[in-house]
Amino acid sequence: MSAASQSKVLLVEDDDAIATVMIAALEDEGFSIEHCGSMAERDRWLQQQSFDVMLTDVMLEDGDGLSTLENVRSHAPEMPVIVLSAQNTLDTAVRASDNEVFEYFPKPFDLDEVVQAVRQASGARKAQPSETEHLPIEDDGMPLVGRSPAMQSVYRMITRVLRNDLTVLVTGESGTGKELVAEAIHQLGGRRSGPFVAVNTAAIPADLIESELFGHEKGAFTGAIAQAIGKFEQANGGTLFLDEIGDMPAEAQTRLLRALQSGRIRRVGGRQEIGIDVRIVAATNKDLVPMIAAGTFREDLYYRLNVVPIHLPPLRERREDIGVLSQHFLAQAADDGLPRRTLAQDAMHALETRNWRGNVRELRNVIYRLSLMARDDLIDAGNLQDILGNEALAPGGNQQDRDGGIGQALNQWLHEQSPAAGTVYSQALAAFEKPLIEHALSETNGNQLRAAKLLGINRNTLRKRIGELGIEPDRFSRTA
Numbered sequence: 001m002s003a004a005s006q007s008k009v010l011l012v013e014d015d016d017a018i019a020t021v022m023i024a025a026l027e028d029e030g031f032s033i034e035h036c037g038s039m040a041e042r043d044r045w046l047q048q049q050s051f052d053v054m055l056t057d058v059m060l061e062d063g064d065g066l067s068t069l070e071n072v073r074s075h076a077p078e079m080p081v082i083v084l085s086a087q088n089t090l091d092t093a094v095r096a097s098d099n100e101v102f103e104y105f106p107k108p109f110d111l112d113e114v115v116q117a118v119r120q121a122s123g124a125r126k127a128q129p130s131e132t133e134h135l136p137i138e139d140d141g142m143p144l145v146g147r148s149p150a151m152q153s154v155y156r157m158i159t160r161v162l163r164n165d166l167t168v169l170v171t172g173e174s175g176t177g178k179e180l181v182a183e184a185i186h187q188l189g190g191r192r193s194g195p196f197v198a199v200n201t202a203a204i205p206a207d208l209i210e211s212e213l214f215g216h217e218k219g220a221f222t223g224a225i226a227q228a229i230g231k232f233e234q235a236n237g238g239t240l241f242l243d244e245i246g247d248m249p250a251e252a253q254t255r256l257l258r259a260l261q262s263g264r265i266r267r268v269g270g271r272q273e274i275g276i277d278v279r280i281v282a283a284t285n286k287d288l289v290p291m292i293a294a295g296t297f298r299e300d301l302y303y304r305l306n307v308v309p310i311h312l313p314p315l316r317e318r319r320e321d322i323g324v325l326s327q328h329f330l331a332q333a334a335d336d337g338l339p340r341r342t343l344a345q346d347a348m349h350a351l352e353t354r355n356w357r358g359n360v361r362e363l364r365n366v367i368y369r370l371s372l373m374a375r376d377d378l379i380d381a382g383n384l385q386d387i388l389g390n391e392a393l394a395p396g397g398n399q400q401d402r403d404g405g406i407g408q409a410l411n412q413w414l415h416e417q418s419p420a421a422g423t424v425y426s427q428a429l430a431a432f433e434k435p436l437i438e439h440a441l442s443e444t445n446g447n448q449l450r451a452a453k454l455l456g457i458n459r460n461t462l463r464k465r466i467g468e469l470g471i472e473p474d475r476f477s478r479t480a
């Protein structure tokens with residue numbers, strides 16, 4: 001008899017195909033399942049019986065299942081709730097987090113992961129609501145747009161840090177939305193009534209950076225004609241967003257590390273230590289790991305900052321978001337007083353296949369330019385070319401760029417091998433496979449199930465290769 005055999009699960013799902021698959025998978029694990037498709041039936045079940053776990057879809061036959069979780073709580077305050085949702089927006093992820101659900105899975109989900117969550121939930125007591133705080137969700141839309149799987153992972157990570165003050169490191173190319181993520185964490189989290197202070201460490205001259213961050217006393221250096229409060233003190237009670245952290249000079253890195261370790265700062269030229277209460281969100285478009293190896297970024301600072309990593313992939317790797325982002329920016333441009341435009345299908349197709357080196361920022365600029373300059377309200381591919389030039393319709397070449405990069409690295413590696421070795425083929429595969437698996441583990445915080453999913457391989461295969469290649473998966477579980 002399996003450990004799960006005593007556990008009863010209520011499945012609230014109006015899609016019969018999904019329900020059938022879920023029931024089969026959970027019954028295989030020894031759970032006993034009751035299934036219904038509406039909130040009314042759900043509430044009836046909960047009145048009659050107690051369940052160990054409830055799995056629920058959001059959009060049900062008779063309405064929005066998330067908005068009525070109060071009813072569920074009144075019947076079964078301790079029962080963990082797992083949400084499955086096809087509404088893959090930041091709003092749904094945040095509402096799920098607001099309702100303190102045990103786990104939230106955007107559809108399509110990995111059945112194994114859901115079953116694993118049910119197993120964990122059935123063994124876990126529901127966490128006591130820390131503060132009975134209810135985060136207000138603004139109705140006029142979330143700041144971040146996009147429903148690609150990559151953005152859903154971002155939303156899930158955001159919701160995980162809303163109820164704590166863990167330090168977050170946001171990585172991604174320029175223009176991918178790192179600052180917007182920092183703002184979302186601030187606005188949706190418990191510090192929203194405090195200040196949000198952003199500082200771009202790359203834009204400040206090296207000799208002024210400490211004074212900018214920590215402030216200075218009058219006369220601390222030439223030009224310090226009055227006392228000044230630094231960004232840390234300005235952000236007290238709120239969030240400090242440290243942008244372009246990879247460009248911070250060495251001396252400032254050391255001072256920043258000290259401040260983060262002690263929770264105290266000292267103004268330049270000052271004697272007194274001042275306690276600070278800030279949540280740090282740092283961001284960089286640089287790969288900090290090689291910088292650590294090169295000695296240009298402090299390793300201890302990296303681990304201080306990289307408590308919760310959130311990675312924003314470039315727009316060319318989530319092209320499915322381009323449509324919804326374009327619509328979002330067309331509406332935003334109209335709100336900003338520009339004419340309201342529509343994109344014809346051929347224009348949209350051209351945008352979807354374009355090489356967006358400047359990422360979402362570039363897309364936003366292009367949409368604003370189109371809104372301003374188009375002659376007609378409907379913009380087609382021809383108008384697009386007239387306004388943006390030939391480059392507008394040049395499809396993205398990044399896959400090729402990347403392939404070229406891998407090819408070059410491989411060539412260099414092959415030249416370095418001894419021709420007599422006779423094992424070049426297996427060595428080359430291992431040389432390629434190890435960093436690939438390590439990358440997947442690092443992206444998923446050491447979660448082998450997710451890493452296998454990311455790589456598109458079976459998790460047993462992954463586990464086997466981890467052993468064979470001598471990878472230490474624990475090295476990648478950095479989230480506190």
Ligand SMILES: Nc1ncnc2c1ncn2[C@@H]1O[C@H](COP(=O)(O)OP(=O)(O)OP(=O)(O)O)[C@@H](O)[C@H]1O
Nearest residue numbers: 143144145146173174175176177178179180360361
């Ligand atoms: N997912 C998104 N939904 C809506 N707007 C977005 C999204 N991502 C980025 N943007 C918009 O794109 C622009 C660039 O975003 P942001 O400044 O956050 O990027 P960044 O990664 O911090 O860039 P940099 O590294 O250059 O500082 C902003 O106007 C932002 O509002």
